[in-house]
Amino acid sequence: MDEMTEFSTLESASDDQPQLPSEPAPPIASRFLFVDVAALRAKQLRRGARVRLGEEVPLAHKAERLAMEEVRRGLVYYDIPDPKAKAAQNKDEA
Numbered sequence: 001m002d003e004m005t006e007f008s009t010l011e012s013a014s015d016d017q018p019q020l021p022s023e024p025a026p027p028i029a030s031r032f033l034f035v036d037v038a039a040l041r042a043k044q045l046r047r048g049a050r051v052r053l054g055e056e057v058p059l060a061h062k063a064e065r066l067a068m069e070e071v072r073r074g075l076v077y078y079d080i081p082d083p084k085a086k087a088a089q090n091k092d093e094a
Contacts (some may be wrong), residue, residue: 024074034071037078042067
C-alpha cells in the first residue's frame with residue numbers, strides 16, 4: 001500500500017533543497033486523519049527524508065514535531081483510498 005502519494009505539482013528545486021508543492025494541500029479537518037498523515041511523514045523523516053520547512057525550523061526538533069508542522073502548513077500531500085474500491089478488491093480476491 002502506498003504510504004503517501006505526492007502529486008506531480010512540485011516546484012523544481014536545487015539538489016540540496018527538497019521539492020516543495022506549488023500549492024499547499026487543503027487543511028485537514030479530522031484530527032484522526034491529521035495524526036495518521038503526520039505519523040507517516042514522521043516515519044519518512046526518520047528514514048532520511050528531507051525536511052520541507054526550510055531554514056525556519058532547527059533540525060534539533062523530533063521527527064514527529066517536524067512532521068506535524070509540515071502537515072499543518074500543507075506541505076505534505078496525502079491520498080485517502082476509496083473504501084468501496086478496497087472492499088470490492090477484497091471481495092474479488094476471496
